[in-house]
Amino acid sequence: MTTIEVQPRTADEEFAERRRHIGQKIQHFVHRHPWSSPLAILIVTVMCFSAISAQFSAAVNLSLVLQQSAVLAAVSAGQVLVLISGGVDLSVGSLMVLTTLVVGKLSADAGLPDVIALLAGAAAGAALGAFNGSMIARFKLNPFIVTLGSLSIFGALVTLVSGGESIDAGKFGSLINLTGKSFKIAGFTFTWGIVVVAVLYLVLSYMLLQTSWGRHVFAVGDDSEAARLVAIRVSRVRMSVYIAAGVIMAIAGWVLIGRTAAASPQAATTVNLDSITAVVIGGTSLAGGRGSIIGAVVGSVLVTVFRNGLFLVGVDALYQNLAVGVLTIVAVGLDQWIRKVKA
Amino acid sequence: MALVGVDLTNPYYLKMKTDAEAEAKKLNVSLSVQTVASGAGADVETQQIESAVASGAKAILVMPFAEGINPAIKKARDAGVVVYAVDNPTNPTSAVDMSYVTGNRVVGKQLGAWVAAKVKGEHVNIAMLDVFADQTIPVDIDRDQGFLAGMGIDVKDENVKGDEAASGSFDGGTYTVICHQPTQATQDGGRTAMENCLSKNPDVNVVYTINEPSAFGAYQALKAAGKTKDVTIATFDGSCDGIDAMKRGELTVDAQTYPGKMAQLAMQAAVAQIKDGTKPSPSDGLDYYNSGSSLVTDDPISGVDSITSAEAAKLCF
Incomplete structure (x- = not known):
């Protein structure tokens, strides 16, 4: 006589296989993949606009949307990093513009080779990021206040360095201007700036998801006290995050030069807050410790698609801002709901 | 004298500021220039007008952004300060003593x-x-x-x-x-x-x-x-x-x-009005002075x- 032995199941297994209704399943999925809900919204939005406006879905326009998203996406790469670490950076836009002026001045006025000018821009970005980082990590000042202050400081430096004048791209060499050059694939036009942003995201994803530094950034953002108890050097991690964000802004600045064909003190006036909008829409929590790098790209494209698409279907520009505002609040509401996920 | 609402990231306003400072030396008046960030609004400019009045300015040249600054202008004028608009006129133009603007x-x-x-x-x-x-x-x-x-x-x-x-x-x-x-x-x-x-x-x-x-x-x-x-x-x-x-x-x-010209003309007129009360007259058929183009x-x-x-x-x- 044979007996089949049935192992009693643990409570954990029972719980994992409990029946969930569809809402819980979605909530669970989105919790594990924070980029999935903005991506779904993006796909639905693109389909809606395409159905209403043939101009929207034209390859020429879709190419433009990607080009228009590039600078915002690059800035959002820095912003998502900072938010995951539990901070925030309101100075990203003016930091970026300042690095473009450093690059522009060194190339056009001092006549330095492009590579040197760009590296100096990156060094300037790192130094400015280190300024933010040291105030926040060493002196324990609130990141919101620090970067609000540096927004003004960097903005003033922009004016002082530039004297209010743009530097025309004609004075730069071909490497600096590379990000504005385009190539075609199957009817779509891509700029090298888009390629730069794509590489930036690949590197950042690797750093955040595959290295111990990345895990420390998540840990510090999730619970800095717990991180300290497991021997993570919290202030060092915070410092490194703002320095990295500064370097990313210099890369974003390079993309910006390509897009405006100039180093212009007036550029990117809306990007400071837009980057936070894009990152939050992309599924990153303002509370830190949870976020999606891919979501930041999706969020940036989504913001741009909203503005471009609403215009092409004939919605007044004033309502475009309204729609982006609603989108942001919905995204934050969704974030709250997802954070309530059980197990 | 105060020049209010200058956005220094724009070469146009930079020129206005430089020429106004040169003119201030010529006319022997002290000039304070208050700058703003691009995209600043009426609230910022209202504060600047208020602080110009508080600092004892006899004349204020303002580059109006929006109608929201009109109450601040009225308070300044009620306090006996001469207020001119430069660059673009206030709405209505009668809100200030005179506008020196590009029509x-x-x-x-x-x-x-x-x-x-x-x-x-x-x-x-x-x-x-x-x-x-x-x-x-x-x-x-x-x-x-x-x-x-x-x-x-x-x-x-x-x-x-x-x-x-x-x-x-x-x-x-x-x-x-x-x-x-x-x-x-x-x-x-x-x-x-x-x-x-x-x-x-x-x-x-x-x-x-x-x-x-x-x-x-x-x-x-x-x-x-x-x-x-x-x-x-x-x-x-x-x-x-x-x-x-x-x-x-x-x-x-x-x-x-000609941004520099607007500021210079406005400053000359303001000095005359403070000295003996001569009100400047507008261009023919307009309710402002057109500095031309x-x-x-x-x-x-x-x-x-x-x-x-x-x-x-x-x-x-």
């Missing part, structure tokens, strides 16, 4: 009339690149509406942008207005706005831009789309950068304005006054 509507009309003569007999697709999508800034409304009126298009309510018929006829042909897009008066804003307009209709052949930075951005978008040929780009400012761009063929026509183009049309880029290069800022 933006007048200049817009000249620009529009030139463009209408240039594109005569064609069907034109017009892209309008403004500062904002709303109706808050006088210069934004005046230039936009002046331009369309100058082309001979019925603008309906002359204080509302974008309410004209989307298509119809102008002096010399038929038109379609493709878009009114906000640029924040910046280069990257101009590029994005122009790209959106081209997506809506790739056959745009007349581009109006609120200022040179937005025109430079629009040119980049047209260039990337391979559409710079046969497009008329009309703009305002006449800075040295703009005149250089025209020499390279990037701008068709540019209304050159010139159309700059290297493609002159007979019957419309203009100067060449070489001549404009001597006057630019």
Whole structure:
């Protein structure tokens, strides 16, 4: 006589296989993949606009949307990093513009080779990021206040360095201007700036998801006290995050030069807050410790698609801002709901 | 004396500040200049007017952003301070003692009339690149509406942008207005706005831009789309950068304005009014003093006054 032995199941297994209704399943999925809900919204939005406006879905326009998203996406790469670490950076836009002026001045006025000018821009970005980082990590000042202050400081430096004048791209060499050059694939036009942003995201994803530094950034953002108890050097991690964000802004600045064909003190006036909008829409929590790098790209494209698409279907520009505002609040509401996920 | 509301990231205002400071030395008055960030609003300017009054300024030259500053101006005038608008007028113009401004509507009309003569007999697709999508800034409304009126298009309510018929006829042909897009008066804003307009209709052949930075951005978008040929780009400012761009063929026509002159004239008049109460008088038939402008183009049309880029290069800022 044979007996089949049935192992009693643990409570954990029972719980994992409990029946969930569809809402819980979605909530669970989105919790594990924070980029999935903005991506779904993006796909639905693109389909809606395409159905209403043939101009929207034209390859020429879709190419433009990607080009228009590039600078915002690059800035959002820095912003998502900072938010995951539990901070925030309101100075990203003016930091970026300042690095473009450093690059522009060194190339056009001092006549330095492009590579040197760009590296100096990156060094300037790192130094400015280190300024933010040291105030926040060493002196324990609130990141919101620090970067609000540096927004003004960097903005003033922009004016002082530039004297209010743009530097025309004609004075730069071909490497600096590379990000504005385009190539075609199957009817779509891509700029090298888009390629730069794509590489930036690949590197950042690797750093955040595959290295111990990345895990420390998540840990510090999730619970800095717990991180300290497991021997993570919290202030060092915070410092490194703002320095990295500064370097990313210099890369974003390079993309910006390509897009405006100039180093212009007036550029990117809306990007400071837009980057936070894009990152939050992309599924990153303002509370830190949870976020999606891919979501930041999706969020940036989504913001741009909203503005471009609403215009092409004939919605007044004033309502475009309204729609982006609603989108942001919905995204934050969704974030709250997802954070309530059980197990 | 105080100069209020100066955005130093714009060469136009930088020129105004430099010339005002030079004039202050000549007139032997002390001048404080209060700067603002791009996109600052009436609240910031109200504070600046209040602190200028508190600091004992006898005269305030203000570059008004919005009607919201009128109460602050009234308080200053009630306190016996002479207030002039420079650059663009307050709404209503009677809010200040006098306005020393580029008659933006007048200049817009000249620009529009030139463009209408240039594109005569064609069907034109017009892209309008403004500062904002709303109706808050006088210069934004005046230039936009002046331009369309100058082309001979019925603008309906002359204080509302974008309410004209989307298509119809102008002096010399038929038109379609493709878009009114906000640029924040910046280069990257101009590029994005122009790209959106081209997506809506790739056959745009007349581009109006609120200022040179937005025109430079629009040119980049047209260039990337391979559409710079046969497009008329009309703009305002006449800075040295703009005149250089025209020499390279990037701008068709540019209304050159004289920011330094506005500040100088206003300061001279303010000194006279403080000394003996002489109120300055406005230009003929206007309720403000028009510091003037010139159309700059290297493609002159007979019957419309203009100067060449070489001549404009001597006057630019």
